[in-house]
Amino acid sequence: MSQSNLNLATKTTGPVECLGQKFPSEEARREHFLKLLAQKLKDPEFRKIEGFPIGKDEDILAMSDPPYYTACPNPWLADFVKGYGTPYDPKQPYHREPFAADVSEGKNHPIYNAHSYHTKVPHQAIMRYLLHYTQPGDVVFDDFCGTGMTGVAAQLCGNRAEIQSLGYRIKDDGTILNEEGKAISKLGSRRAILNDLSPAATFIASNYNIAVDPPAFEQQAKRILGEVEAECGWMFETKHTEVDPNNWTTG
Numbered sequence: 370m371s372q373s374n375l376n377l378a379t380k381t382t383g384p385v386e387c388l389g390q391k392f393p394s395e396e397a398r399r400e401h402f403l404k405l406l407a408q409k410l411k412d413p414e415f416r417k418i419e420g421f422p423i424g425k426d427e428d429i430l431a432m433s434d435p436p437y438y439t440a441c442p443n444p445w446l447a448d449f450v451k452g453y454g455t456p457y458d459p460k461q462p463y464h465r466e467p468f469a470a471d472v473s474e475g476k477n478h479p480i481y482n483a484h485s486y487h488t489k490v491p492h493q494a495i496m497r498y499l500l501h502y503t504q505p506g507d508v509v510f511d512d513f514c515g516t517g518m519t520g521v522a523a524q525l526c527g528n529r530a531e532i533q534s535l536g537y538r539i540k541d542d543g544t545i546l547n548e549e550g551k552a553i554s555k556l557g558s559r560r561a562i563l564n565d566l567s568p569a570a571t572f573i574a575s576n577y578n579i580a581v582d583p584p585a586f587e588q589q590a591k592r593i594l595g596e597v598e599a600e601c602g603w604m605f606e607t608k609h610t611e612v613d614p615n616n617w618t619t620g
């Protein structure tokens with residue numbers, strides 16, 4: 370199953386808006402923010418942040434897709450929260466019963482298997498919590514994100530098929546009903562902020578969650594598979610002699 374089948378974000382080719390600014394393309398957006406990140410990396414105070422990755426500027430920049438993903442502390446975090454978060458309003462009542470249900474899920478979903486990781490959590494289990502505790506558009510923070518399954522779950526809270534696969538029903542107005550027919554949530558993706566001490570983890574998480582350009586992805590995947598096949602394919606070959614099926618005798 371590909372990301373596009375699941376309606377995870379697909380990279381647009383036209384103009385884009387990011388943090389209140391308009392750009393002619395995703396490339397222009399990335400270039401603009403890469404320049405800002407390059408300047409930030411020269412700031413010794415920025416590099417003093419505890420846990421700052423040991424790496425050259427050029428490597429951090431090559432891995433990053435700012436402002437969405439930086440292979441170091443993300444200087445735009447506060448902007449995202451300001452832009453997309455809802456300030457706490459004590460006048461707005463918020464009450465949820467503690468979520469106490471079976472969330473055991475199989476570990477065989479194509480998303481789960483796309484990249485292994487220690488103590489990886491199936492995204493369907495996280496979806497049940499997000500649907501219970503949050504509303505569409507809410508900002509969810511996972512400070513120990515590993516491979517970013519919280520981000521995948523947050524996006525898939527807007528995907529009918531994935532929600533139905535949890536055993537829930539969805540009404541025409543987007544209300545989600547549980548197995549007993551009780552309204553428990555609303556259809557709509559949530560926004561995730563993902564963090565991890567490990568740059569390898571955040572890199573995997575970003576690739577699971579950031580919009581992709583499917584044709585470019587397919588092209589690169591085929592190129593890599595071709596290179597691996599050329600280098601390692603011989604290990605999977607068998608040595609055999611051709612047998613004429615019309616002249617087959619058993620001993």
Ligand SMILES: C[S@@+](CC[C@H](N)C(=O)[O-])C[C@H]1O[C@@H](n2cnc3c(N)ncnc32)[C@H](O)[C@@H]1O
Nearest residue numbers: 488489490513514515516517518565566567570
């Ligand atoms: C159990 S894993 C999370 C796996 C994740 N639920 C998934 O599905 O992929 C815990 C993560 O916490 C990270 N971690 C440990 N200490 C941390 C810290 N002080 N700050 C941020 N991340 C930390 C580890 O690098 C690891 O990736």
